[in-house]
Structure formats: structure tokens, C-alpha cells
Amino acid sequence: MKKLTTFLCTALAVGNVSAQTLIQAYKNRADQVTQTNITNNLQQFSNLGIKTTGSVNNANTLTWIKNKYTSFGYSASQVVEDPFTFGSTSSKNLVITKTGTVYPNKYVIICGHYDTVTGPGTSDNGSGTSVILEVARILKDVPTEYSIKFIHFSGEEQGLYGSSHYANNVEFQSGVRKLDIKLVFNLDQVGGKIGNVNNKIICERDTAGQSGNNAASNTITQQLATCTTLYSPLQTSISNAYSSDYMPFEKKGDVITGFYEYTRSYNEHTVNDTFANVDPVYVFKVAKAAVGAMQHFSTASSTVSAISASKEKPLQTLESVKVYPNPAKDVLNIELPDLRTKNFSVEITDLAGLSMLKEDNKAQINISRLENGVYLCTVKTEGSSVTRKIIIEK
Incomplete structure (x- = not known):
């Protein structure tokens, strides 16, 4: 996760982007986020212990995430392990692909890391992991014009090794672009701390590295902020992206944005980053915002389901x-x-x-x-x- 000494607290208040309005179907799906699922995901992630990259617990967490996707109904062909090595350490990213209906070869990536240091990392980054899982569950059968990749990276804490591997060896191969990426939406440490006032989320924009993708990132981040206020009760601020898994993509020229907790918990990288100290209600609200934003980014179907009044067996969507x-x-x-x-x-x-x-x-x-x-x-x-x-x- 992000180092404490480099955090740039340059949050700015953001208003709505006038071109975006509430889409009822998007709101209906955002409202499908359940507190029970979020709390269970956080608890189960915490119970898996310290997930140092390359450790047994790290591998067990990968299996736990993989089993979640299987339970949601994703097929074996959609769920792909992406192994990588740095030094003497080996680990795996997990990549789940949902194919778009109009632009099957252009991808919206939603990502976060699952490796931890010192403690079980329930906020950093069990919170981001839990949100991504809930987004994937809800959008599984929702048609989206753009393809979606749900990516769970490992090796983030040691130096963005998993995401760097993916950007350098999957997105690009021998310097040639192989994946057309519309944008990368990263979730890292969105757990808050129980007892804090957790009613705001930071939306992160690109201000570093290549300058050619900064304007597009700013636009996307403004849209992320608007989606957040449309589909969740959270307020928003804008700050700068840094030191997380979107950065290797930024270096490749991709458009990036992200979520990060507004009121700092300061439990990251310590033994205090536990389920007892995270705020599950805050994570629930972040998940609603993420479901709304991902529908906007991927251009999800805006059709509101018609339900039969029959009590015997209603029409499915x-x-x-x-x-x-x-x-x-x-x-x-x-x-x-x-x-x-x-x-x-x-x-x-x-x-x-x-x-x-x-x-x-x-x-x-x-x-x-x-x-x-x-x-x-x-x-x-x-x-x-x-x-x-x-x-x-x-």
C-alpha cells in the first residue's frame, strides 16, 4: 500500500458532472450490494491471516478469491491465474474476464491487491478485495458494452510486482501492446477505521509520470466522483494517484483512477489492520459507489427489469x-x-x-x-x- 511519508493530502471538493444523470437500472444494481456479503468477505479475508507475497496464506487467499468467482457462476475459462516471480519469490495474480457485447476487445479494469504485510490487512487491502468481489457478483449477468477484467494483484506491498508483471508481460509483450485498455480503476485501502467519521471517499487522478494521459484521467475521475454521489451516500474529494497498482499502467500510457479512504485509519502495515478495527458499513457504501461507477465505465445495460405480477413464478430479468x-x-x-x-x-x-x-x-x-x-x-x-x-x- 501507499507509504505514509508520501501521502499527498491535496483533496479538493468535487461537484457533479452535468452530463451524468442517475440511471435507475444502475441504482437498482448498486442497491443489490448487501452489508452481509461485505461483512462476511472482510471477516473471511481477515481470518486468512498475514498474506505475505509467496507465503502459504497468500496462496490460500488466492484460492479463496477464486472460489468466490466460481460460486458467482463464472466459468473456468473466465478465471485465469497469472504467475510471476521476483527474486526468489513466486506468486500469482488472478484475472477474471467478462466479455463485452459491443467492444469485446476493449477492457475496463477494476483491480486491487490481496497481499499484506505484518497484519491480516483487512483494510489494506481486504476492503478493496471485498468490494471487487461484490461488484463482480452483481454484474456477472449484466450486459456491458465494454469487457471487464476483475484483477486481484499480489506483490503490491513489496513494490507493485504483480501489477508491473501484468502491465509489462500481459498488456504489453516484447514492447507491443496486446490489450486495449479503456481505463484502470484501482481500489486500495477503502476500509476506514471503526469510530471515525467515514462519510467521504477520495477519488484519485493521475498527476505523475506521463502527461499525455492526465487530462483523460481527470475526466474519468470527475465521472467517478459523480457516480459516487449518484449511487452511494458518500461525499467525494479529488486527490492524486500514487504508489499503488494503477501506476504500472500509468507508465504504459493508460488512463487511471482509484478509490482511497478519506479519513485515514493509519492501521495499514501494522498488527492493528484487523477486522475489529475496520468499518464494514463504510466498505458497504464504497461498494455501492463502485457498482455504479463500473456500470458507467463499462456502459452497462440501462434496461430496468420487468417483473410479472404472477405469484407462482415471476418472469426473470x-x-x-x-x-x-x-x-x-x-x-x-x-x-x-x-x-x-x-x-x-x-x-x-x-x-x-x-x-x-x-x-x-x-x-x-x-x-x-x-x-x-x-x-x-x-x-x-x-x-x-x-x-x-x-x-x-x-
């Missing part, structure tokens, strides 16, 4: 409808959730709203006659509909 591949060539597949009704329609229109084709109750749509371009695909059932942007590319 259409938000989990899968439309693939995207880009598509000749055939478009429609995968619906387990709905009460099997009657549905699929209509593809151009961006001007002109209907190009319509099919009823077909899971495979022949699109071979459509020209290359961007279209809207609307899936409708009785009382509910959802629209996806699709690209046809032959």
Missing part, C-alpha cells in the same frame, strides 16, 4: 439475455434465461430505427443478408424487452 457472437458474421445466437414463457421475438433495426428483419421464437437468426455495420437487436417477451448493440462484420 431479460438483462441476462446473451446475444453472440459480437461481432457476428452470418448467424446470431440468442440465449434467453429460464423464462416462464417460451414465446419471444427478435427484431434487428439499423441505428435510425428501420427494421431490417424480425423472427419469432428462433434462437439462431440468419443475418447473412445484412451489410456490415452497427445494428440494434431487440429481444421481446410478454411484458419485457431488452436491446443490444451488435456489429456485423464479414
Whole structure:
């Protein structure tokens, strides 16, 4: 985590960015964050002990995080271990990928480290870990235009080794960019201290290293602050990003932002960084803000679910409808959730709203006659509909 001697307390009050307004579907999902999940995650993380990079506890924590994603329903192919070595120490990052519907090859990264020093590190950084897990749980079946990578880094405390490895060997390979990253959103020490007034969060912007990405970082961080006030009860301040896992990405020219606790706990890197000293309610509020922000950053579906009034078996949300591949060539597949009704329609229109084709109750749509371009695909059932942007590319 960040060294005490280098903390720049240059927080500035931030107002809302006028272009952003509350999206009800985003708020509904932010409200799915539960205090029980956050508290359990913090307690379980704390119980895993001191997680020094390369230690048994560090490896056990990786397994615990991995099992969380499995319980959320992420497939084995989505959950990838990323091993790295520095000196005589070996450890692993954990990378979970959720594919976007429109820009599958452009990524929004949400990240934080899980290694600790001295104590169990419940705030630094069990808090960030717990928030990322809750964001991943809630967004698992929510369509997002951009792909999301949930990344849990190790080796942060010894010198950002895990994130440096990822930026230098996965994002770039032999100096050539392999991943197109829209932005990196880092969460580090967002636990607060029980007994403090914890009603504000610092939103971090880039002011160091390369100057070419500073303006974009400032814009994204202003948006992060606005999302925070829209989807959580927290107030916001702006300060400078430094000494955490977004910095190796900043050096590569990526746009970065982050969350950091406003009222310092000063328990980091000590035996006092325990579950008993963290503020679970504060972490809960941070998670609501993070869910809102990640939907904004990844352009999540803004459709509000239509729920049947039937008491026997209500209609499930259409938000989990899968439309693939995207880009598509000749055939478009429609995968619906387990709905009460099997009657549905699929209509593809151009961006001007002109209907190009319509099919009823077909899971495979022949699109071979459509020209290359961007279209809207609307899936409708009785009382509910959802629209996806699709690209046809032959």
C-alpha cells in the first residue's frame, strides 16, 4: 500500500458532472450490494491471516478469491491465474474476464491487491478485495458494452510486482501492446477505521509520470466522483494517484483512477489492520459507489427489469439475455434465461430505427443478408424487452 511519508493530502471538493444523470437500472444494481456479503468477505479475508507475497496464506487467499468467482457462476475459462516471480519469490495474480457485447476487445479494469504485510490487512487491502468481489457478483449477468477484467494483484506491498508483471508481460509483450485498455480503476485501502467519521471517499487522478494521459484521467475521475454521489451516500474529494497498482499502467500510457479512504485509519502495515478495527458499513457504501461507477465505465445495460405480477413464478430479468457472437458474421445466437414463457421475438433495426428483419421464437437468426455495420437487436417477451448493440462484420 501507499507509504505514509508520501501521502499527498491535496483533496479538493468535487461537484457533479452535468452530463451524468442517475440511471435507475444502475441504482437498482448498486442497491443489490448487501452489508452481509461485505461483512462476511472482510471477516473471511481477515481470518486468512498475514498474506505475505509467496507465503502459504497468500496462496490460500488466492484460492479463496477464486472460489468466490466460481460460486458467482463464472466459468473456468473466465478465471485465469497469472504467475510471476521476483527474486526468489513466486506468486500469482488472478484475472477474471467478462466479455463485452459491443467492444469485446476493449477492457475496463477494476483491480486491487490481496497481499499484506505484518497484519491480516483487512483494510489494506481486504476492503478493496471485498468490494471487487461484490461488484463482480452483481454484474456477472449484466450486459456491458465494454469487457471487464476483475484483477486481484499480489506483490503490491513489496513494490507493485504483480501489477508491473501484468502491465509489462500481459498488456504489453516484447514492447507491443496486446490489450486495449479503456481505463484502470484501482481500489486500495477503502476500509476506514471503526469510530471515525467515514462519510467521504477520495477519488484519485493521475498527476505523475506521463502527461499525455492526465487530462483523460481527470475526466474519468470527475465521472467517478459523480457516480459516487449518484449511487452511494458518500461525499467525494479529488486527490492524486500514487504508489499503488494503477501506476504500472500509468507508465504504459493508460488512463487511471482509484478509490482511497478519506479519513485515514493509519492501521495499514501494522498488527492493528484487523477486522475489529475496520468499518464494514463504510466498505458497504464504497461498494455501492463502485457498482455504479463500473456500470458507467463499462456502459452497462440501462434496461430496468420487468417483473410479472404472477405469484407462482415471476418472469426473470431479460438483462441476462446473451446475444453472440459480437461481432457476428452470418448467424446470431440468442440465449434467453429460464423464462416462464417460451414465446419471444427478435427484431434487428439499423441505428435510425428501420427494421431490417424480425423472427419469432428462433434462437439462431440468419443475418447473412445484412451489410456490415452497427445494428440494434431487440429481444421481446410478454411484458419485457431488452436491446443490444451488435456489429456485423464479414
